[in-house]
Amino acid sequence: MNNQASISALLDLLHECNSFVITSHVRPDGDAIGSSLGLMHLLEAMGKQATVVFTDPIPPNFHFLPGVERISRKFPASDAVIFLECDSVERSSIERLEFEAAQPILTINIDHHRSGRNFAQFNWIDPAAAAVGALVYDLALASGVPISSATADCLYTAILTDTGSFNYPSTTASTFAMAEHLVRSGTNPNLIARAIYFCNPLSKVRLLGIAIANLQIEGAVCWSHVTLAEIDRVGASVEDCEGVANHLIGIAGIEGAAFLRELPGPPQFRLSMRSRGTLIVSTIAEHFGGGGHHSASGCTMEGSLKDGTERIVDELRAACVRLQEDRLHASTQPTTLLA
Secondary structure, X not given: OOHHHHHHHHHHHHHHOOEEEEEOEOOOOHHHHXXXXXXXXXXXXXXXXXXXXXXXXOOHHHOOOOOHHHOEOOOOOOOEEEEEOOOXXXXXOOOHHHHHHHOOOEEEEEEOOOOOOOOOOEEEEOOOOOOHHHHHHHHHHHHOOOOOXXXXXXXXXXXXXHOOOOXXXXXXXXXXXXXXXXXXXXXXXXXXXXXXXXXXXXXXXXHHHHHHHOOEEEOOEEEEEEOHHHXXXXXXXXXXXXXXXXXXXXXXXXXXXXXXXXXXXXXEEEEEEEEOOOOOOHHHHHHOOOEEOOOEEEEEEEOXXXXXXXXXXXXXXXXXXXXXXXXXXXXXXXXXXXX
16 A cells, blocks of 8 residues: 555544544653654644653653643543554554453554554554654644644654764655645744754753763774663663764764664663764664664664673674674675777
8 A cells, every 4th residue: 555545544544533633752852742742732733632642751852842731641531542653562662452451442543664564453663664653744734624733743753863963874855745734834943853862951062971981992883871870870761872873974984873772671772873874774673573664673682781782782793893894895896888
């Protein structure tokens, strides 16, 4: 089913229901929050009831988004549940038992990850989309409902953050066309950029300093980590760890970067990987039970930080070797000269 057919079928389903719960993955990022709130505003403009549910805290730099104060931690009864960029109910902010007790009539899954799965009754997965916010934007256009400034703020935030400020390979001419339309619909890109990138708490900056101090580099691979003790020492939160991997991949000559954050409880950690786009880190994340995008992926791994780091670095090192071999092979291929 192509996007046009998916959108048409989805709109038919939306018209059949009156109340919706919208949720996304745990540890929500800009795309999860922005696309969820943007979809909420869209559904309400269509005359529907909509509630956004997140169990994890919303990072402070997204508190400016219209409707963020309405986000609930409880799962209310509804006709339908819409999951955004989740590969299962378990990946979302809704507990499985809570979900089953509510017995929604319809489940909808909208995703743009390579690792997306058809776990809902209706599934719309487009790995070519720059963000889930871009899919919600397409849905908004097809609905015929005018995009309000509140919807524009939310969807612009989703697209801005999930393209790495329009840096990732998923950024195309259509991405900028969306951004332009959203600006014309009332969003202010300067104010949004300032809210997201220039309002970091001091604890986040101090934690970044620790991560940089722990940095190690080997050839085209770099990696770093923070422990629970280090996080506690600077009074940081889980949200303060977001974005550290982006700083690592910004180092000249680095093709693959890994950032590991120790988790409480039994030995385990959260891994975030980044690449410049040529090296595909999503396959590595999928190998360890995670997923994501070609150049931005992650997973949760059990075991000690030391052992986990060695396993990840080995995978990144091997991927860089294959990348170099591919480049060497391409450069030695004969070329055909056309008169």
